Amino acid sequence: MKKYISILSTSIILSLMVVVSCKDEFLDRPPLGAISEEAITNENGVNGALIVAYRALTGNQIAAWYVSASNWLWGSIRSDDAYKGSESLDQATEINPTERFEVLPSNPSVTNKWKAIYDGIGMANIVLRIVEKVQGLSETNKKNIIAEARFLRGFNHFEAKRNFNNVPYVDEKVTSTDQYKALTNEASIWPQIEADLKFAYDNLPPTQAQIGRVNKWAAGAYYAKALLYQNKYAEAKVIFDAVIANGVTSKGEKYGLQGDFKDVFRGDYENGKEAMFGIQYTVGDGTGGANSDKEGELTNPHNDGPGGCCGFHQPSQTLVNAYRTQGGLPFLYTSNAVNVKSQESNPNDYPDRGQLDTRLDYTVGRIGVPYKDFGPAKATWIRQLANGGPWLPNKHIQWKDEVGKYQVPGSWGQSQLGKNVLLLRYADLLLMAAECEVEVGSLTKAQEYVNMIRDRAVKSTKVMDGDKPAADYQVAIYTAPWTDKNTARDAVRFERLIELAMEGHRFYDLVRWGIADVVINDFIKRESVIRTSIAGTTFKKGKDEYLPIPEFAINQSKTADGKQGLKQNPGY
Secondary structure, three states, X not given: OOOOOOOOOOOOOOEOOOOOOOOOEOOOOOOOXXXXXXXXXXXXXXXXXXXXXXXXXXXXXXXXXXXXXXOHHHHXXXXXXXXXEOOOOOXXXXXXXXXXXXXXXXXXXXXXXXXXXXXXXXXXXXXXXXXXXXXXXXXXXXXXXXXXXXXXXHHHHHHHHHHHOOOOOOOOOOOOHHHHHOOOOOOOOHHHHHHHHHHHHHHOOOOOOOEOOXXXXXXXXXXXXXXXXXXXXXXXXXXXXHHHHHOEOOOOOEOOOOOOHHHOXXXXXXXXXXXXXXXXXXXOXXXXXXXXXXXXXXXXXEOOOOOOEOOEEEEOHHHXXXXXXXXXXXXXXXXXXXXXXXXXXXXXXXXXXXXXXOOHHHHEEEEOOEOOOOOEEOHHHOOXXXXXXXXXXXXXXXXXXXXXXXXXXXXXXXXXXXXOEEEEEHHHHHHHHHHHHHHHOOHHHHHHHHHHHXXXXXXXXXXXXXXXXXXXXXXXXXXXXXXXXXXXXXXXXXXXXXXOOOOOOHHHHHHHHOOHHHHHHHHHHHHOOOOHHHOOOOOOOOOOOOOOOOHHHHHHOEOOOOOEOOOOOOOO
């Protein structure tokens, strides 16, 4: 019985599900065991293999943290969004070097991130190989399976590209060690990423029978996003325009903004009209937590806080300051000298009751301010204030009334989180479309898209402290027409910061805008006064935009005569 390795990973055998659930949510069963490709060359088998390819988004298949597509380490902690949090020595080998831009090719978190991405690619390729051999599969089903698999392959290569930059493209024809060693990472893989995502956009149906499966419009959004990352604004704009005009969810509901910002991350709306694509998690499904968000548990507040765990991924002072407003509008820069007050900066005068954006207290937990429906956040929820600061993550944490349905309590490190992680939502799409409008379209249309998001913030529920708002919440739309491209660009970029904070986007945005070195070094200089965990480090332009190619991957690519297919990234 021939078995295939998952290329570019030390995971030798792929676990596949043969039985496909008939429930609406389809990622609700764990892998059942190691199976050969020949054994699953049938309709049930290929559908099971496709489910496992989706499941690879969780990273659970390699039993390691910090590897899922949520990117809270790689996209948030590497940026000015967040600190590592927790205690100074906790996960020091895995996270501290990443936060300080001192990561090495041998770093275990870097190694595992690479493995998770290329495992996902390998799983999609298995689907593409066996679907061609399945007898009796209708042409419609076959086309859909191929399109979904190519989307997942394109998505994972996109992840590889924006994390490691110089990476090999692996297609379904690569099945042996010799074929892998023949691969190189010298040429850009953007054309292949575009081809996979465009194929998915052109061939997927607009709706799907099962929640969580990618549809035409989500694939189109990612295709446009890949174009945007290459500054192909005009091409991306055409696709964004089509998705905005015609896009619907997999259930057929017109895409739109959730009415209240606080509901965007509520479990009951996780597959609602704003959700375009995400990781589908479940609890209480009889699997003992196999399909829960194991990685997300690490970000739960400490001690007697919601979830009672590890306290990682704490918001930065810079991020919190970004929610200060004047006349309802943001200041449009993050180096604002006036800090939002906390028990760290103003122990006798906190929480800050000044003018703040309503979204702050649904993005960040502030000690003394009501935290969801748990009552005022407590200082005991911070694991080590001197290291992680006074702010708590908020968006992805469960509400008290979600316990049992979307979260199963447990002892330290044993609770199970079942809420989805949104990888792409409609607000993100609107802001990417606004970028394109600024560069090659209409400043008026860009302002319209931004104002749609700000208007939702205006109308959203304010956090109440007793019978009065917890702050002087002031949010307004832009009324003066945008006439200057630079000002409009700054406004769109700043809106991405405050709308999408703590969602794993910020670092990648800074890199593609070409301003990562300026923004992050300014952040380090300013914040190292209060966060010694980042003191003495620096972001090196031309190096730190990307992670090193893992040492093990380079070694795997070596041939008997000493040649190697993969080359190390600059600066490592």
